[in-house]
Amino acid sequence: MEQVLNTMKELGRNGLGAPVLLVLMLAMVVVPLPPLGLDMLFTFNISLSLIVLMVTIYAMRPLDFGIFPTVLLIATLMRLALNIASTRVVLLEGHTGTDAAGKVIEAFGEFVIGGNYAVGLVVFAILVIINFVVVTKGAGRVSEVSARFTLDAMPGKQMAIDADLNAGLISQDEARNKREEITAEADFYGSMDGASKFVRGDAIAGILILFINILGGLGIGMLQHDMAFADAMRNYTLLTIGDGLVAQIPSLVLSTATAIIVTRVNSSQNMSSQVLSQLFENPASLGVTSAVIGLLGLIPGMPNFAFLTLAAIGGAATWWLSQRRRQPVAEEAPPEEPETPPEARDLSWDDVAPVDIIGLEVGYRLIPLVDRNQGGQLMDRIKGVRKKLSQELGFLIQPVHIRDNLDLGPSAYRITLNGVPVGEGDIQPERELAINPGQVYGSVPGTATTEPAFGLEAVWIDPDQHDNAQTLGYTVVDASTVVATHLSSLLQQHASELLGHEEVQQLLDTLARTSPKLVEDLVPNTLPLGTVVKVLQNLLEERIPIRDMRSIAETLAEHAGRTQDAGNLTASVRVALGRSIVQHINGLQHELPVIALDPSLEQILLQSLQGTQEGGAGFEPGLAEHLHQALANRTQQQEMNGQPAVLLVAPPVRNWLARLFRHSIPGLHVLAYDEVPDNKQIKVVATVGQAPAGLQQQAAPA
The missing domain is CATH 1.20.5 (Single alpha-helices involved in coiled-coils or other helix-helix interfaces)
Structure with missing residues (x-):
């Protein structure tokens, strides 16, 4: 047996398995087979059908047996080839007795139906009706519906994967594997839809073969072999019915396997465990x-x-x-212990708890989300968020300290930075959140809410509505993903508050491994560590990553001899990082669409800045409101056109305008002229700030 298995494996490795099997099928059709050969092949056919049935029962999910449609097709073709081979033997040798086509057919004709061909016809008809009308028809319908819904749900599933990837919950490799799994699932159900048609056709062929064999056998037996009608009827009918039963029983088994696998639900348990646990x-x-x-x-x-x-x-x-x-409830009850008063001791500095840099407080109903022993996934999601942000921003995000807070609602959570709350929300851990990304094709039943990270419309739905919501265009995530996405958004907004002296010193130590002389000349010989920290915080506050620490350090070392002001040094670093900044805004596009200020307004701002000592500009409030409204409208229009909103201004006023509109117009990027790389072509799409003459006169300096 081991030698046979090794031979089959060797054929599979050499790519000869399928050609050899097809050649054997053709041989069964063309070459007459002896009764012993028919017995072996019919026994193999029954064994193969039982193996396939057992595999479908013990498979955890349909994709674990993804080759099933091909196996089903090959088994059906082999069974039809056996029908042709057995029909040849029955018609040629049927006049010699009921054992003419081998012992297997004789056993099914004599023992299973008691040698009564009338009973055999009834049994065969019932088997065909069960196989054709009930099992095969139902399995074909389920395959068709599953294929249709799987294809319809693909866009929503792809969007969910992209959302998890963007939130840092999964890596690029995990996202690629999930996309491949979605494609394989769609291909599987599509193939099953087609393979079920072969099974249905096999059932019809069984009926036709039965009548052809009976009529042909009667004609051959009575006309060629001078048999009496009763003898010919008995011999050929029993042989034909035995042949039909030998073929229809494996066909029914394979049809049952088809119905089982297309009705299975993805699970971590096999079918037997699912039946016992759920029933x-x-x-x-x-x-x-x-x-x-x-x-x-x-x-x-x-x-x-x-x-x-x-x-x-x-x-x-x-x-x-x-x-x-x-029983588990009794085991989980902790033993009662007598309360012992704590020892009296003096207070120490250990009793002063430091504030958590990043904290997450949860209500008691959300504790299972952070408990791995209860299947909670929030800890892993938060770890993924920290990893993704650390790679994007350029420094290590501190650990998130999670604790329960009885002052919160049962299903509420709160995110804190340095002990101060910066965000909170309320989730339903047993349900999923269907988020409207902007365009959906219907509504799903559930509780309307607002997604906490970006303020999008959303609905809390039951898990059984997951596929339906994705089909309608919703992005569906679980409760852990909602909290992790909210945390990721807040950490990006407050990244500058997470960077301190220790983190910057770590960055410099890492840089010193490759550029020791640069770091030695920069800190503390040229600049104090506090100034470097402030420059990096300024960059993070404007959503500029600090991954390119070498370029930042070289720029600081170059300009530190002329100024020690963190604002001026930040402007110089922005110029050095201009290519990275513009690529982050506009990708690799050769042309950069920008919004320009009216020359008269820009001149007013420059003159106003020259007359102040603290880097702030002062001009008439009406003109400021007019400028804000114009920039907000233009930013919205650019976003609707799928283009970035970039305000291009003179370097002296860039920092002031960026701080002025940073929070009021989040989608607006403010760049200075010298921050745009030379290889980028600028296209002015709008000019703003053309205020009425009266306002301009009031704003002009005395």
């Missing part, structure tokens, strides 16, 4: 059933023994399941 999870259902069966068994005239025996077995099983459910 008998609640002992009450089994208890009520046993009581009803027991009452029926007490009625006179009913089969009392069978009913009462089954009721007793069901009652015993109900009692055993009830005891099993109570």
